[in-house]
Amino acid sequence: MSNGKKSKIKTELFFEIVEKLGSWEEQSGFLDNKVNLQRLAKTLHTNSTYLSKVINTHKNKNFASYLKDIRITYAINHLKENPKIVKTKSMIQIAEMYGFNSISVFTKSFKNKTGVTPGVFFKRILEDEWRKSTGT
Numbered sequence: 001m002s003n004g005k006k007s008k009i010k011t012e013l014f015f016e017i018v019e020k021l022g023s024w025e026e027q028s029g030f031l032d033n034k035v036n037l038q039r040l041a042k043t044l045h046t047n048s049t050y051l052s053k054v055i056n057t058h059k060n061k062n063f064a065s066y067l068k069d070i071r072i073t074y075a076i077n078h079l080k081e082n083p084k085i086v087k088t089k090s091m092i093q094i095a096e097m098y099g100f101n102s103i104s105v106f107t108k109s110f111k112n113k114t115g116v117t118p119g120v121f122f123k124r125i126l127e128d129e130w131r132k133s134t135g136t
Helices: 011-026 037-043 048-059 063-081 084-088 091-097 103-114 118-134
Strands: none
Touching: 011 048, 037 048, 048 063, 063 084, 063 091, 063 103, 063 118, 084 091, 084 118, 091 103, 091 118, 103 118
């Protein structure tokens, strides 16, 4: 007979981790390009098994997908608010600003989330900025 060795997290602990994860997100901890499941678990004073379960359950995705998604969402909003970044930084500098260590991962994550490449998105931001400045 199997005793179901899948560890269950007590509800109280689950929501404590959810709360800590929310605070970490608010502080933009996801922009740290060195963050991984183990480091984040240590930062949140929990273990990686529990943190992984919380992210899988609460965010409905694995840690890597969650991290890429939150970074891209932040990047989109930040770039829309700060279009000058697109004019003054290279693609790798922009990728690194949002916690990515490689252009290919940044591009793939960006396209998966938005349906367009970062280059197309940047061009649209610049076109919107130009329209605003010329009033057309």
